Amino acid sequence: MTGSEESPSFRLAYVPGVTPAKWVRIWNERLPDIALTLVQVPAAEAPEVLRAGEADAGFVRLPVDRTYFSAIPLYTETTVVVVPKDHLITAADEVTLADLAEEVLFHPLDDVFDWDSPPGEPAFERPATTPDAIELVAANVGLLLVPQSLARLYHRKDLTYRPVTDAPQSSIALSWPEEATTGLVEDFIGIVRGRTVNSTRGRVKSPAEQQKQQRSEPKRAEPKGTRQKPAAASTGRNPRARTAGGSARTAGAKQTPKRGKPRRRS
Structure with missing residues (x-):
């Protein structure tokens, strides 16, 4: 440093x-x-x-x-069984654990499934890794259950896979x-x-970041008709009373009958 x-x-x-x-x-x-x-x-x-x-x-x-x-x-992920391309299982679109009961299934030491009771016939040894187990499947020694992403990751031209409908998933x-x-x-x-x-659900910004964001945001114009008129200046009189009084005087004037011109005596 x-x-x-x-x-x-x-x-x-x-x-x-x-x-x-x-x-x-x-x-x-x-x-x-x-x-x-x-x-x-x-x-x-x-x-x-x-x-x-x-x-x-x-x-x-x-x-x-x-x-x-x-x-x-x-x-x-979907769980699949990896098999050689010429295996009988490839005739089906999907299989169950019961379909694999008599098959030798490898359970490598890095197996991602937590088996209570591993299915299939046990292999003569447990491969150290999933890639090692893939090599044994290619040698037509047994089969392997893995998440579909691992079957794709370790894909080989001489191997394929089928979904296992009732197997544990990862x-x-x-x-x-x-x-x-x-x-x-x-x-x-x-x-x-x-x-x-700009999602508000992201991490909480620091005060400096918030100030920077506020400065960069354009000011929003107030919608028309929402601005309040300034209050009338206080003069000791009630504006409403003055208006009311004026209205009363006006009303009173309307009620007073108009005096017409005097009639001429004949």
Whole structure:
């Protein structure tokens, strides 16, 4: 450091299968002076990365510890089974867990599903990672259940997938440590929620920012007919009484019969 303050930046973690490009593009358009750094992390390690302050916020897979993290659920993915292209399962548009009961199913150590009882026949070993399991499926050793985004991420020409209608599903959320809710985190929340630049639901602006915004906003003209007339100057008399009195005199004058010209005697 040379006496100048460090330039502000925002670190965004994301797990495999999430594509943050759309939100990053909007960030760069709205906050071009604040660099956004992407940090890809395994799904199981994402909470610890946020706890350690290695990222300001992240796209993670639920569940997370809600006593420590804030989370905004975004979407839930379809679960699919990855199979070789010549597998019998490809004859169907979708399958159930019962259809996979006699198949060897891999459950890698980084499996994103919390299985009470893993379906299918157990493999001879658990692959270390999902990409390792994909390689075994390509070798026609067994099948693999994953969120659809991971099936697309690790796509191979010799593999395909089918939706599994009754399998557990994985949900993606934007999450961050609740006690570390900074202004930049609020800015990113607004982007993810689709708020506009001038939305009042964004983060709370500082007094200096508010004054700058007020100076830049044009003054609104008052609608016609809404401006009040100035009050009458006080002269010790009641204007209404004077008007009322004048009206009474006028009314009295109207009630007095007019005197006509005297008739000439014949």
